[in-house]
Amino acid sequence: MIFFDFSVEAIGHVLYFLKISNHFLWPVFIPVEFALLARIYQSEFKKMAIGRFIPIVTILFTTYVIADSLMAPADDLSAIPHFAEGVLILLLVMCYYYKNLNSLIETRLEYQPMFWLSTGLFIYFSANSVIFIFSNYIQMLSLRFFNLIWFTHAIFNMLLYIFYTLTVCLIPKKLNYNI
Secondary structure (H helix, E strand, C coil): CHHHHHHHHHHHHHHHHCCCCCHHHHHHHHHHHHHHHHHHHHHHCCCCHHHHHHHHHHHHHHHHHHHHHHHCCCCCCCCHHHHHHHHHHHHHHHHHHHHHHHHCCCCCHHHCHHHHHHHHHHHHHHHHHHHHHHHHHHHHHCHHHHHHHHHHHHHHHHHHHHHHHHHHHHCCCCCCCCC
């Protein structure tokens, strides 16, 4: 997932500097990112009822993003799929926190990769969901404020990558994650 994320970011920046619209990447990026994150949580919730619904939600969400991108005007970037992804990811994160608080099996959460992944996703999507939903409105108000908001988004993006790094570093070598 990290390599996919990095690849899309790199392609998006190259296209931006070449002054080519990178908007066509987002209808691909959003459902793939969600599917990969949902797959991680599905393996975490395999013994719970929510684990059985994750593939269905992933298919429905992917269908929605594709339909939204097909109905959007040419070269227009809808913020609603990003916002919807954020809400869905936050629901998965909340389910993870609830599971851990309910069971209290994990006494040393700071050594659990899923804790750091969930914390990073919680911080990133709770902040950026607001940015995604209001970005078009903010752009109409002030271009300077709009650029400041996207600078803030970049900071949250870097923070997310720090949490991804913590997650990867904490995965025990003896475990074989098939994600």
